[in-house]
Amino acid sequence: MLNFDNASTTKISKLALETYNKASENFYNPSALYGAALEVKKQIEGARAFFVRYFKGKPNSTFIFTGSATESNNAVLYSNITRKDKKYLISAGEHSSVYEAAKHFKELGYNVVFVPLNKNGGVNMAALERELDESVVFVSVIHVSNETGAINDINAITNLVKGYNKNIIVHSDGVQAVGKLEINLKDLGVDYYTISAHKINGPKGIGALYIAEPNKFKPLIFGGGQEMGLRSGTENLPAILAFKTALEHVKLTDFSAHKQAILSALSADYICVSDEQCASNIISLCFKGVQGETIEHILENEGYLIGTGSACNSKAKQNRVISQLVPKDYVEGAVRLSFGPEISVEDCFNLGRALNEAVKLYREKTKR
Template structure:
């Protein structure tokens, strides 16, 4: 097996070693139920409180609550299903949203809500003009992702919020920030969104833990009922080791943000340049501006992305073909990008982390080029 080059960090990230150590330590030593009344439990509840406050501070959050949930999908479901909205009112979501949003919106449509999908541009960003046309007094909820998990396009959430406030001031605005937080600078006070989703495992934290920020004054009810944890918003015994690990991952990520951002930008630029120089017929799907530094999505000609993925995997290179391999979402999203027939099946998403080395770019490109030549030859036989 060749050296492993992991380029699917938009799917999940390798946990920071210090975070893994913290989670193990907390699991073994602080195994108590945070809701119990004895001193070790009270001390653990203080650790959870401190973790919450540190993440809120990292988000530059306005007045409001940060609720810990099981991950980004639960946070997105909670945002869509649990905001208070009149029956039959209009709900707007982006065409290119994560399946947690799309499928929740489809369920709401079945319940009688007027769900509209805001069109995206070919680079995966929201078409702002078309978005504004959907806004009127009947809109109760808007959900637009901050960064596209498919292309890395960064949406101007602050502008979209301003347009929403202008045309439908009573509407609640949610943004899925799972691919934004830790990758680009996030300032919730500046964005002014009412609800914002984040997830730990996208920033080298543990799986199974995420959070939903709810701005003060937003009317939202729980999705899960029970013992009243998280101030009654999310019942179930708190996953204290994961919560504390989440906060540590946030701190490590942001402490190294500038250096890691620069490293990922250099890797992205080198990879894009050398792919275009070395391989004929390639199309860059990701935007040329307003993009996250860690995602580069390209479309290769006359090849299936899944076949290419498996071929280069044999040489130690792991890439993605989007958020949901071989799923309805994949085929739906490909149709939104406006690619021609020769390119629409050849989408590959490269997503990097601080661990990726720019010195590997030549090997990555040459391996892909050789693989394409081999696969094209097989196709001609």
């Protein structure tokens, strides 16, 4: 099986797994006072410092470790959406862990506004600018779209937003950006930044959140006061250290040739949502009059794992992001291909051909 669904998750690397297993032996609770526990605490603090250095965080900023990027995103919204007389701007292309949480606050009566997207799934800057007014206190824009790979210019967004009012808090979900872009948090100018381990060959069950000004953060989870009181719960040492190992071995790879190889094999009527402004590891394709899910099943039988935009029936929700970007008869035919280090350009040619055949077959079988 060739995995073209790396944006969904990745296999844990040997090195990360080794770190994980080794650290699992060291089971002591870092909150305890004996020596072994202190050693655990030191390792965690070492990892934390590494994350701040690696992502070039601002002085006095920190990372807290969480159970997932979903938790990180929820925590940011919970900490910042607090007043009904204020306005909160959320891009319509956010990952569901931001979008659904924001929708929840909107249902509770908070003034949450979803900012529309460009054709490639990135946020529309003009629309964002139009929404800015004195009541805006919080903006959340995903760094790289998990659906299309669209890169939002976070630096331009913080300049725009903080230029308008320097007190506006900016969050960016960087889960799909790590390993695809150079990330310098100081330059990006964000207040919060979310990352995850399992997208970069690290373990599942561990995420992190960059917090520029820890004293302004209101925790989502209370308890024993771990993570400087910002996220309680006994620290997951093996996962934290394996996350660090995964990060140390991340290589930025340009997958443009892969993308081209796939496109060159396609003849059928389709829209490629992922344009040149998108990260090269994701390509989102929408085939007219086709069920993406059926294509996924056909390709699975041929040894390719791909992602889909929507499920094969009317009852399932349509893909929220894709349905904003392409005409109706293309939405159900959305497929998402995402590359990883084990995928060669030749694999992409072959997949492209198989994909083209599957679409043709589907149209042949179902045409009238």
